[in-house]
Amino acid sequence: MIARTKPTNGPRILVTGAAGFIGSHTTDQLLGLGCRVMGVDDLSTGHLMNLRSATANSNFRFVRADITGPNVIEELCAGFRPDAIVHLAGLVSVVRAQEEPNLNYRLNLHATHLVAEAARLHGVRRAVFASSAAIYGDHPDLPLTESALPQPISLYGMAKRASEEVLMGYGASFGLETVCLRYFNVYGPRQDPKSPYSGVISIFAERFAAGNPVTIFGDGSQTRDFVAVEDIARANALAATRPGLSPMVCNVCTGRPRRLLTVLDVFRSLHPDAPAPQFAPARPGEIQHSLGNPERAADRLGFVANTELESGLRAFAQSLGTANSPQALATA
Numbered sequence: 001m002i003a004r005t006k007p008t009n010g011p012r013i014l015v016t017g018a019a020g021f022i023g024s025h026t027t028d029q030l031l032g033l034g035c036r037v038m039g040v041d042d043l044s045t046g047h048l049m050n051l052r053s054a055t056a057n058s059n060f061r062f063v064r065a066d067i068t069g070p071n072v073i074e075e076l077c078a079g080f081r082p083d084a085i086v087h088l089a090g091l092v093s094v095v096r097a098q099e100e101p102n103l104n105y106r107l108n109l110h111a112t113h114l115v116a117e118a119a120r121l122h123g124v125r126r127a128v129f130a131s132s133a134a135i136y137g138d139h140p141d142l143p144l145t146e147s148a149l150p151q152p153i154s155l156y157g158m159a160k161r162a163s164e165e166v167l168m169g170y171g172a173s174f175g176l177e178t179v180c181l182r183y184f185n186v187y188g189p190r191q192d193p194k195s196p197y198s199g200v201i202s203i204f205a206e207r208f209a210a211g212n213p214v215t216i217f218g219d220g221s222q223t224r225d226f227v228a229v230e231d232i233a234r235a236n237a238l239a240a241t242r243p244g245l246s247p248m249v250c251n252v253c254t255g256r257p258r259r260l261l262t263v264l265d266v267f268r269s270l271h272p273d274a275p276a277p278q279f280a281p282a283r284p285g286e287i288q289h290s291l292g293n294p295e296r297a298a299d300r301l302g303f304v305a306n307t308e309l310e311s312g313l314r315a316f317a318q319s320l321g322t323a324n325s326p327q328a329l330a331t332a
């Protein structure tokens with residue numbers, strides 16, 4: 001492919017999991033800021049298609065590799081000499097992590113240690129890590145602040161929590177600038193709707209697009225802090241490039257609780273001919289409400305999630321190519 005961009009002297013950023021949902025958006029935003037980006041991904045759940053625009057940029061290089069392989073991440077650091085690593089590669093399915101604890105350990109914890117150690121050995125200044133609101137478990141004190149005691153209730157949440165500790169330990173011991181970002185419920189284009197473990201929004205988007213009814217478990221009054229993937233990518237890019245950050249954990253959320261019924265209403269306005277939704281009994285163990293406090297991200301990172309849920313959902317539905325015109329939303 002012919003490169004359409006000029007080489008820059010911007011910061012060098014190594015992005016693990018670059019071909020994934022969040023990784024590809026993060027790569028696009030970093031390139032847009034003039035960074036030189038090396039993406040690494042084993043394509044286990046990611047897709048090269050997600051990197052279509054990145055691969056047309058001469059400041060982007062891609063390596064297909066398993067970052068938990070012997071010396072893989074070290075050799076990438078030695079060759080590319082990144083200023084920062086944005087570590088997004090991982091096993092995102094909470095259900096699969098529960099079913100395959102060894103895989104969860106390797107991808108969600110051991111990989112983080114390999115990244116931290118490669119950063120130490122090769123003088124990488126900063127590591128940004130994709131943590132998760134899952135580390136809070138079913139915490140009763142909403143909105144959740146970073147000082148809330150983590151109480152993960154899944155192996156996935158445990159591995160994210162332990163990864164934060166690994167990175168903070170490297171920060172305290174070796175001065176690695178570690179930024180652990182606790183994403184809340186992420187949604188948007190390129191989220192894999194085929195996975196049975198996808199978030200509710202991607203399942204809704206896929207079923208509405210296919211003309212199939214959606215099922216609401218419970219009465220739909222449950223609330224979530226939904227964050228658009230463009231905002232997540234912007235938080236990652238800020239965390240990777242903003243000068244003078246000290247080691248921290250930080251929520252990436254909107255601070256606005258949105259009901260599942262609201263999400264449903266927006267999709268119905270975009271797909272007025274869709275079949276009526278079905279309601280089923282609430283699933284045992286499902287958290288009724290989740291909400292983050294976004295103040296630390298604003299104070300320390302200068303980050304505010306500014307995509308409105310309605311416009312974010314519309315962009316997502318349109319990326320699947322079947323939604324009604326934007327005007328439909330005016331009546332939502």
Ligand SMILES: NC(=O)c1ccc[n+]([C@@H]2O[C@H](COP(=O)([O-])OP(=O)(O)OC[C@H]3O[C@@H](n4cnc5c(N)ncnc54)[C@H](O)[C@@H]3O)[C@@H](O)[C@H]2O)c1
Pocket residue numbers: 016017018019020021022023040041042043044045046047065066067068087088089090091092107111130131132133182183184185186187199
């Ligand atoms: N999507 C969410 O709602 C959400 C919420 C909180 C945290 N996170 C975290 O954000 C990160 C990215 O998630 P996502 O939603 O983009 O998932 P994703 O599955 O789309 O992206 C993960 C990427 O990592 C790659 N990968 C996995 N193991 C690898 C390995 N050993 N070597 C190289 N590449 C590997 C996959 O192929 C994939 O492209 C994950 O760490 C996830 O736990 C996601």
